[in-house]
Amino acid sequence: MKHIIVPATSANMGSGFDSIGIAFQKYNHLWFIEIEEGLEILINRKQKLKIPTDKNNLIYKTMVGFYELIGKQMPGVRLIQEDYIPLTRGLGSSAACIVAGLMAANDISGCNYSKEELAQIAAKIEGHPDNSNPALLGGMVVGALDKEEMRHVKLKMPENLSFAVMVPDFPVETEKSRGVLPYTVTRKDAIFNSSRAALLVASMITGNIDNLKMAMDDRLHQQYRLPLIPGMADIFKMADVFGSKGSYLSGAGPTLVSVLTDDTVSGFSEKMNGYLSTIPHKWTLEVLKPDLEGARIISE
Template identity: 40%
Template sequence: MIRVQVPATTANMGPGFDCVGMALKLYNFVEMEAIEQGVVIDVEGDGADKIPRDKSNIVYLAAERVFKIVDRKPAGLRIKLTNNIPLARGLGSSAAATVGGLIAANMLVGSPLSEKELLNEATAIEGHPDNVAPALLGGIVVSAKEDDDIKTVKIQPPAGMKCVVAIPDFQLSTKAAREVLPQNVSMEDAVFNLSRTAILVAALMRGDFDLLSIGLDDRLHQPYRANLIPGMKKVFAAARLAGAKGVALSGAGPTLIGFCDENIGLIAKVMKDTFAANGVRCRVVELEPNPVGATALEKISL
């Protein structure tokens, strides 16, 4: 029996569209074992009623990819998923499933694939590395795709960083959130995001919270996605007034995340209240950055 713990992730972090992400201390668990025949998939926790229990399941598809690469496949497979990461909320639930499936399957057949190979496979499945890289590696990860190879730089989260995470009570698919984005952007907006991403990375590496207010600004995706999330701009403003060092859309949304080192309770309250004032029910949780990525908790030979 293989048991893998995979963290939630927040991608983009403002201007770092498709190339910056951070692991969070919220986890999904993937259990996998070989059986004599068939495929048995059990799901517990968040979204359990929406996740398929057949061969279309993301974890199963990731496992099948490993088995095909190494040309070794169990006669049957049992998978159990325990989900704490909200489904389709911008916290990397699909990335966690992909990474968990790849790691568990790789371990089941003797771990022939390296971490780098697993990252490349995860990116090929997801289409971009911003969520899968921190889910696999932990911490804050800056990624770049070069042909079929993913280059990464891992940054340890600044000491004292806290994340106030406002999770609206509705789902937003990545596909829908991408459809509202323009195919072309102005040179001015491109330069704006380049400068903010550079500031963001420097601020994170130096632990300079004051620079985050500038480094989290974005013009490539958040302004367009704001129309999909009622009250988003007002929540941003309220969180900053309450003391957040910066606020960003988490991944494709609809979750919003405030980065702070103090005033956590007040920031959480105003984010929830401002969403409510705009007709959106949400729950707010405090999460810490996670320096550790996906972890194998158990490997039991039966």
């Protein structure tokens, strides 16, 4: 059997709505092998939400779609899935399944598509590239998608950054989180976000991380999703007090992320864990470094 790992991803990064994302060193695992016929799926690690073990499994559905795209018959497969990316928490669990399915199908079919070609397919499946790009390519990636193609740039980030990932014990469904967003925004808010997104990219490239607090501010999605995530505003305020360089809502939520320098990790973690223990709901804080490689087959 071959073994694929796919990193967790954090989309939007505040102002980069549906366009900017980053990969973290937290992984889903997939072992796969072609069999004579049929479908066998084993889930090694249970989560609160049940993962389908039939043809409704997202990894398998993605593989079927890949084979339809290349005009070949889908063979029988055995899949072993071991997930450490939490479901419905805004850390790219769906994108990880799509990327794993594409890589497995690409390998079994012998197509040998490049990561760039797979990134084009994944972005169109997802409808936006901010999770699928970093899942495949690693690092922090800026992407734009139109009807014909997706373009992207992988940024070189400062090496001394870590990310405090705060995950609550309640989910927020992506459909519900997208449903609260307005169809139109004012010119003022559009200018606000375009300037912040540009500042975010420029600051990461140049290492001017003191800009991140402003650069990660947003008026396209976070203010509308605030009521869905109890404690979000206060956690952001306390993150500033405890030394965060900037904080944002990860994807559709409810996970919150604060950007830290490596030398502030221990102090921030101790203080933030203390604060999180005093508010409603259970929050889990994990400090992660960026994954710079993206999805890969690591062994057989």
